[in-house]
Amino acid sequence: MTSTRNGVGSELARWRRSRRISQLELASLAGTTQRHLSFIESGRSQPGRAIVIRLAESLGLSLRERNDLLATAGFAPVFTESGLDEAALRPVRTALEQILHGHLPYPALVIAPYGRLVAVNDAVEVFTEGASPELLAPPVNLLRLILHPDGMAPRVRNLGEWGRHIIENLRARARRSPDPRLDALVDELARYVPQVPVGPDHLGFAVPLRLASADGELRLITTLTSFATATDVTLAELHLEAFLPADQPTAELLRTRAERRASSSLTRHHDPDARR
Incomplete structure (x- = not known):
């Protein structure tokens, strides 16, 4: 059991350092003593399942990371991992689809890790307008679609500022939870975003996306x-991203597009030739 002990101890120390938390702070958060935590990190003490769970929670680890830490300590995972199409998550999937539909005529989508699109509503077609078919082939990566020069990027009027905000958020996530796959994705996406100087009017937070469309x-x-x-x-790894109009002209434009989609769908439904 020595290798397991040392493995979980070194993992705890690595996570603690990445979170910039001292042994004393983490011990206090987890309801244990600094001495006990020091013994665990050095491999001199074998942690029980309960203390591993408390330490993982205190470190703010994701459910996947908590399961991994438990496995390193020699314990079975606590949190299940179901497929979205499995019966266990079917009610959730139904609820998400209702939320997406209820957000119309505004775009909304559900994203899995690394930008993989899981579900969208009809208004998301404004993002795919003119995009390369290769970027729209399943599984679609939203981050690549919106920043790639063959995707949405040429229509983003403030690509430098808006794209940089996305990249910096991803880099902050990678610093918090080191992940080589995420690092590689960030490096790729950063090549698509032009460098822009930080001027005196820089606000330091996200600005509205300015997106050109046919309308x-x-x-x-x-x-x-x-x-x-x-x-x-x-x-736990899913995110629901909903887009809202920042001004009245945008709201009216999105409503117009929704009405046109509905009219087109109705025409196809009643015209046999249109369905061929």
Whole structure:
């Protein structure tokens, strides 16, 4: 058991350092003593399942990371990982689809780790307008679609500022939870975003997305929702991203596009030749 002990101890120390938390702070958060934590990190003490769970929670690890830490300590995973199409998550999938539909005529989508699109509503077609078919082939990566020069990027009027905000958020996530796959994705995406100087009017937070479309320019703000109380790894890793109009012209433009989609769908439904 020595190798397991040392493995979990070194992992705890690595996570603690990445979170910039002292042994005393972490011990206090987890309801243990600094001496006990020091013994665990050095491999002199074998942690029980309960203390591993408390330490992982105190470190703010994701459910997947908590399962990994438990496995390193020699314990079975606590949190299940279900497929989105499995019966366990079917009610959640149905609820998400209802939320996406209810957000119309504004775009909304569900994203899995690394930008993989899971579900979208019809209004998301404004993002795919003119995009290369290769970028739209399943599984679609939203991050690549919106920043790639063959995707949405040529229509983003403030690509440098908006793209940099996305890249910096991803880099902050990678610093918090080191992940070589995420690092590689960030490096790729950063090559698509032009460098822009930080001027005196820089606000330091996200600005509305300014997106050109066939009907005119859209100005969109975003809200990001995560499932903080989820106990399933798959669900905990999903995010619901909803876009809202930043001004009245954008709201009217999105309503017009929705009405046109509905009219086109109705025409196809009643015209046999249109369905061929």
